[in-house]
Amino acid sequence: VVLRGNGRGFMAGGDLATLRADPVQGAIDILTPLNAALQLLAQMNAPVIAQVHGAAAGAGLSLVLMADYVIAAEGTRFNLAYINLGTSCDVGASWALPRIVGVRQALEIALLGEAFTADDALRLGLVNRVVPGAELDSATTALALRLASGPTLAYGAMKRLMRASIDRTLPEQLAAEKDAFVHCAGTEDFRAGVEAFHQRQSPQFVGR
Secondary structure, rough: OOOOOOOOOOOOOHHHHHHHOOHHHHHHHHHHHHHHHHHHHHOOOOOEEEEEOOOOEEEHHHHHOOOOOEEOOOOOOEEEOOOHHOOOOOOHHHHHHHHHHHHHHHHHHHHHOOEHHHHHHHHOOOOOOEHHHHHHHHHHOOOOOOOOOOOOOHHHHHHHHHHHEEEEEEEEHHHHHHHOOOOOOOOHHHHHHHHHHHHHOOOOOOOO
């Protein structure tokens, strides 16, 4: 799954006109379906790539944080921005940001509300790659095609293990890893992968 914005930027934040007209109900109307969508993206087996250009601010940056892999164009600007509107964050930012950069750095980004560059985002681990703007589409497509040919069920298991690991003890995580591995061991993809290894060939995964 590729998340990207049309026009000048990835996403500059929520619809402030709607929030201005009816702040409380507007927030509920925006966040309820958006939160449901984010949970679906996190739970699905397919990897989620964010292709980012222009600006990723407010909920736009929150969406970036929730992706599994992020490619940003040079010149992209990031800003959590919520504090500049007098509100706390949403769309999973308070869950994802401390896990990526640590609590102290997350608080600096959140409390100061300052813009930062794609290079800053790369240094902080908020994006995986920064590419020239002219190469953004091709770099994203190449990654998406590579992932699309992979073992879908194993991707999902890996995503869920990684996301849950911080909230589990080591024994709990070891048990979860065992369960996931045993489940994957019963798939067609695992059998294909093992056979390809022995045949010294590239595996042909089918997502089952």
